[in-house]
Structures are given as C-alpha cells and as structure tokens.
Amino acid sequence: xxxxxxxxxxxxxxxxxxxxxxxxxxxxxxxxxxxxxxxxxxxxxxxxxxxxxxxxxxxxxxxxxxxxxxxxxxxxxxxxxxxxxxxxxxxxxxxxxxxxxxxxxxxxxxxxxxxxxxxxxxxxxxxxxxxxxxxxxxxxxxxxxxxxxxxxxxxxxxxxxxxxxxxxxxxxxxxxxxxxxxxxxxxxxxxxxxxxxxxxxxxxxxxxxxxxxxxxxxxxxxxxxxxxxxxxxxxxxxxxxxxxxxxxxxxxxxxxxxxxxxxxxxxxxxxxxxxxxxxxxxxxxxxxxxxxxxxxxxxxxxxxxxxxxxxxxxxxxxxxxxxxxxxxxxxxxxxxxxxxxxxxxxxxxxxxxxxxxxxxxxxxxxxxxxxxxxxxx
Numbered sequence: 001x002x003x004x005x006x007x008x009x010x011x012x013x014x015x016x017x018x019x020x021x022x023x024x025x026x027x028x029x030x031x032x033x034x035x036x037x038x039x040x041x042x043x044x045x046x047x048x049x050x051x052x053x054x055x056x057x058x059x060x061x062x063x064x065x066x067x068x069x070x071x072x073x074x075x076x077x078x079x080x081x082x083x084x085x086x087x088x089x090x091x092x093x094x095x096x097x098x099x100x101x102x103x104x105x106x107x108x109x110x111x112x113x114x115x116x117x118x119x120x121x122x123x124x125x126x127x128x129x130x131x132x133x134x135x136x137x138x139x140x141x142x143x144x145x146x147x148x149x150x151x152x153x154x155x156x157x158x159x160x161x162x163x164x165x166x167x168x169x170x171x172x173x174x175x176x177x178x179x180x181x182x183x184x185x186x187x188x189x190x191x192x193x194x195x196x197x198x199x200x201x202x203x204x205x206x207x208x209x210x211x212x213x214x215x216x217x218x219x220x221x222x223x224x225x226x227x228x229x230x231x232x233x234x235x236x237x238x239x240x241x242x243x244x245x246x247x248x249x250x251x252x253x254x255x256x257x258x259x260x261x262x263x264x265x266x267x268x269x270x271x272x273x274x275x276x277x278x279x280x281x282x283x284x285x286x287x288x289x290x291x292x293x294x295x296x297x298x299x300x301x302x303x304x305x306x307x308x309x310x311x312x313x314x315x316x317x318x319x320x321x322x323x324x325x326x327x328x329x330x331x332x333x334x335x336x337x338x339x340x341x342x343x344x345x346x347x348x349x350x351x352x353x354x355x356x357x358x359x360x361x362x363x364x365x366x367x368x369x370x371x372x373x374x375x376x377x
Contacts, residue, residue, distance in 0.1 A: 011068035109253025111222035125345035137179030151328025198230040245295035272308035311344030
C-alpha cells in the first residue's frame, strides 16, 4: 500500500490550527509530509505552546488521515512550537505624567555622598530661578527629604482632580514634595520587598496632584537596584545627575551609577556628575581648601566617562546645619555654598536644554527579567 501525498494534504485541509481557524495546509502550519509505503510523517508548526494544543494537533492529524486516506496508515506527527515572545507579566508600562515637562533622576553609586542634599538644593535653586519644581523622594528605605525641607510632621492632603481622589504634595520653599517618609513614623523602619516598594512609588507618581511642573526631581536610593529599574520603567526620565565624593571608593560606585543609565536597555542621558565634599573649608579660614577626601576625583571620572562635571561643592559646616534645620543652604545669600549651588543648577539646566535639543524624548524603559538582572560593569 502506498499513500498519496496529495490525498494526505487534502485530508489535512479538513482540520484547522488550534486557536487560529485557518486550515493547516493553507496557513502553512504543515511544513512537510513524507510517505514510506503505509507510513507517513507530518511536520507541523503551531504558535500555541500549551501541551494541550500540541496533543490536540497530533490527535486531529491522525484522525483526519485515518478517516480520509487509510484507516491503518502508520502516522507520526512532529509538532514544533513557534510562539512569539511574551512580555513579562510584572513589566510596568511607563507613561508620561501630565503637566510635567522634565524629570531628572538624582543618583549615587553609594550612600553617604550627599545625594539628597544635592537634590534639595538643586530644587530650591531651580525654584529661585523661576521654575516650578517638585521632588519625589524615591529613597524608600532612607527618606530624608522631609527633614531637609522641615516638613517631617506634614501629611499630604487628599484632593479631587477630574473626579478622582489624589494626593496633594506638601509644599515648602515653593517646592512640591512627596516622600514615603510622610506615611511612616520617624522611628519606623520600612521593611518591604521590591514589588511592595514599587507599588508605593507608583502611587506617589501617578496618584499625586503634581499640577504643572517644569522639573520633577527624583531622589533615588543609593546603588543600582530594583527601585531604580522600577523608576525608569514607570516614567520617562529626561536625564540623570550622578553625585559622588572625590574618594576612590565612591568614584568606583559612581562609575557604576553612570553605567546603569547608559546601558542599552535603559539609555537615560547622563546630564553630568556633581562632586560633593570636594574640599573642606573651615569657617575661620574661608580661603583655605583641605582635600580630605581626595582631590578632583569626580572631575577626573567625568573626563574619563566623557560626561560633564556640573559642579564641585565644598564641605562647610553650614551645609550640615542647613540640612538639619530644614532650610536648604542654597537659600543663603552671598555665600560660597550659594554660589556653588547656583553654578551647579545653571550647568544642569544648560545640559538639559542641550539634551532636549539634540535628543528625542526619553521613553519609559521596557525591561524583561533577564535585562533587569544584567550586571552593571
């Protein structure tokens, strides 16, 4: 007994691809049919990866051949699955925030380099220049922005916007602020896993009545981790500012922070590096500089990485005092700190204008699990 290939194909036309409707031959699902006497081998490709679909395909082909061609034909079916890649279910779909023109992430490779101090003073300096500014304190595990703006005891109010209840940011020195610190007690540790922290951040981003802002500054936690990925996935970051001290251990981590934003899968423009604690100047010797953490380390790093050095901020006693009493040092007039922060802010705005002129708007990042686990070198 010899099985005719044409008869086999006609039989296969009587069944359809699982979940697609078109018959197996016309759809191209049947890729090959080979006969050897009373034996037939059918190669078929389907898009449904489930075991049930594969089994159903095999059974349907056998039934069709036995019913339409020969009842005792020996049928072997090879089912190959060609399924399109699925997005990870936990992927956050980023979207622009209505009314916010620019979103700047302020990051550091390690803790203790003054990242929140830089964020607070950058915000105040921008506000003094006439811009509308907000701060999202995304440092979930160590929120310090409320203290720096003297609003630790404040709580965001609920307001109705377009029929929906939203959080109204707390305002201080003309800057709108939201922080997880508003929702926890000062003596309460935030012990959350990544997904829970990401959910809290998304509520502060999208369930807040930010209004019209020229700049939203995002104070990120130290390092390069889950919160950072959640932020760049949740909203389109216009650019990033990386903060470091001059010492080698901080520079090594700052380099990783720059590398994180420059990864192909993230691709957020780095506006520049701020060298904090660049030198120590005692109050009684205002013209003296003591390079206790090293000299011009961040400047050299900026040159090596081909990114701008936005400013060198000196370490003086008043900057610590200003942070402790909740009045950012940039509010002081005619001081070396005020001048340094003004220079930092001017350079940041200049780099942002250049970035917006030369590059298209940043898209929110779509990161799969594997991309999210990529090492930052």
